[in-house]
Amino acid sequence: MQALDNYIESNRQRFLDELLQFLRIPSVSAQPNHKEDVLRAAEFVRDQLTAAGALKAEVMPTNGHPIVCGEYIADNNLPTVLVYGHYDVQPSDPDDLWDSPPFEPVIKDDLIIARGAADDKGQMYMHIKALEAMHGLKEVPCNIKFIFEGEEEVGSVELAPFLERHKEMLSADVVLVSDTAMIANDVPSITVGLRGLSYVEVEVTGPNRDLHSGIYGGAVANPINILAQMIASLHDNENRITVAGFYDDVQEVSAEERTEMNKAPFNLEKYKQDLEISDVWGETGYNTSERASIRPTLDVNGIWGGYTGDGAKTVLPSKAYAKISMRLVPNQDPEKITQLFQKHFESIAPDCVKVKVTPHHGGDPAVTSLESAGYQAAHKAMHDTFGKEPIPVRGGGSIPIVALFKNILGLDTVLMGFGLNSNKIHSPNENYGIFNYFKGIETIPRFYTHFASLHNK
Ligand code: BES
Ligand code: MN
Ligand code: MN
Numbered sequence: 001m002q003a004l005d006n007y008i009e010s011n012r013q014r015f016l017d018e019l020l021q022f023l024r025i026p027s028v029s030a031q032p033n034h035k036e037d038v039l040r041a042a043e044f045v046r047d048q049l050t051a052a053g054a055l056k057a058e059v060m061p062t063n064g065h066p067i068v069c070g071e072y073i074a075d076n077n078l079p080t081v082l083v084y085g086h087y088d089v090q091p092s093d094p095d096d097l098w099d100s101p102p103f104e105p106v107i108k109d110d111l112i113i114a115r116g117a118a119d120d121k122g123q124m125y126m127h128i129k130a131l132e133a134m135h136g137l138k139e140v141p142c143n144i145k146f147i148f149e150g151e152e153e154v155g156s157v158e159l160a161p162f163l164e165r166h167k168e169m170l171s172a173d174v175v176l177v178s179d180t181a182m183i184a185n186d187v188p189s190i191t192v193g194l195r196g197l198s199y200v201e202v203e204v205t206g207p208n209r210d211l212h213s214g215i216y217g218g219a220v221a222n223p224i225n226i227l228a229q230m231i232a233s234l235h236d237n238e239n240r241i242t243v244a245g246f247y248d249d250v251q252e253v254s255a256e257e258r259t260e261m262n263k264a265p266f267n268l269e270k271y272k273q274d275l276e277i278s279d280v281w282g283e284t285g286y287n288t289s290e291r292a293s294i295r296p297t298l299d300v301n302g303i304w305g306g307y308t309g310d311g312a313k314t315v316l317p318s319k320a321y322a323k324i325s326m327r328l329v330p331n332q333d334p335e336k337i338t339q340l341f342q343k344h345f346e347s348i349a350p351d352c353v354k355v356k357v358t359p360h361h362g363g364d365p366a367v368t369s370l371e372s373a374g375y376q377a378a379h380k381a382m383h384d385t386f387g388k389e390p391i392p393v394r395g396g397g398s399i400p401i402v403a404l405f406k407n408i409l410g411l412d413t414v415l416m417g418f419g420l421n422s423n424k425i426h427s428p429n430e431n432y433g434i435f436n437y438f439k440g441i442e443t444i445p446r447f448y449t450h451f452a453s454l455h456n457k
Helices: 001-011 012-021 031-052 122-138 159-165 223-232 256-262 268-275 334-348 373-386 401-409 434-455
Strands: 056-060 067-072 082-086 106-108 111-113 143-149 173-178 190-192 196-205 295-307 319-328 354-364 392-396 413-415 430-434
Touching: 001 012, 001 122, 001 143, 001 434, 012 031, 012 106, 012 111, 012 122, 031 056, 031 067, 031 111, 031 122, 056 334, 082 122, 082 401, 111 122, 111 434, 122 434, 173 190, 173 373, 173 401, 173 434, 190 373, 196 223, 196 392, 223 295, 319 334, 319 434, 334 354, 334 373, 354 430, 373 413, 430 434
Parallel strands: 082 143, 082 173, 173 413, 190 392
Antiparallel strands: 056 067, 067 143, 106 111, 111 430, 196 319, 196 354, 295 319
8 A cells, every 4th residue: 555655645736736626617506507617527527537547437418417427447356336426516605705716726724725625526536536546556456437426416316317227337336425524534434324305495475466564564464474483383392393293204213322323522512612602402302413413304594585685675575485404314205204394384374375385306314334345344444544443423414316326226335425524515615624635535445455355255
């Protein structure tokens, strides 16, 4: 492995420069005006795969943004790892809260600051550089297939049909993903669970038009007032979700498992300080890390309606809206939860308004087995490079495709991510540590070495 570390060391500056180049492409999948940029990012990924030694690299069109596939077949007798990542990013807004422009990466205090730095461009690019290093040294211990999508941040709509269409091409022994966080740079961890997601938009309609709030106020229901009351009623006084049937399928985590999970270091004071809050909030009976991983949630992501411009306008609006996300845990089913929500929300609406619930994308929760060769290989690889045993942790975020890899391709996924919760993903000043970028590039080849030997056992 000395040769590998030398190779990485002597190419350090170029590895960084290339990532910065990738980060300059504003591949925002949600915004139609960035469609060409998303395509440019796909072509960049394809070209870099080719330059790194991939024997096949292709931009494959879909009905949405393209999917980039690549392949390095070292030897048909070796096991095959399918690497997944996403080259699309979240919108950068609010732009005025960034200290430097989101698509003009800068390095400050050993952090690479740009939209997508950690989620997921910096993390997926580590895999391309790891391939380059292994190929350069002619030491590729596994066959590697790559699938990089451009729609993860908008719900991966095209990915399921793509997996169905290309089962053969994507056949592998395990999926490897770097799109999650560790506890800290000196506390390595591996994500062994992700929450699912159900996402809805609600519309509350009162009168048929905006009204003068003096002439009609007090006599006609204000849909914003009503929506606020309805939303407030979605949690009870123990902060449990009141949607009828919501907890029916929730798999309770055993006391032993909770004790085990709570051994992972967590500093509540630091957590509060970082967020500048004097207290945390959440479901009675669970601590902060549990609330953010093994328990389901319901949150309003956005709420709007009426007059929000300069100054004051006295208006009783006709409509009010909100976007609501529910994070789900095993064995909650996103479609069932969406239906339960819809039924509940309609049932609590007073007669003075009409409500409409529109479902958006969703995704299944996922848990990984600690016994699998994939998890064990990641464990050993991180142990090699961090000099410490990584801790298994359940994450609070969602990567809906993990369940699809299992259901469509029959593959388990290893979530070997190198980010930190402090990376401000989806927020202004998103960043990724230079330390984390190179740690990833050093660890990934070791994963292949361990996986190849464990797989054959
Ligand atoms: N990489 C994140 C998910 C993530 C981040 C998992 C940190 C664990 C730790 C991913 O890109 C993401 O943002 N997923 C979305 C879901 C998607 C359907 C929009 C999410 O979790 O909100
Ligand atoms: Mn991501
Ligand atoms: Mn994301």
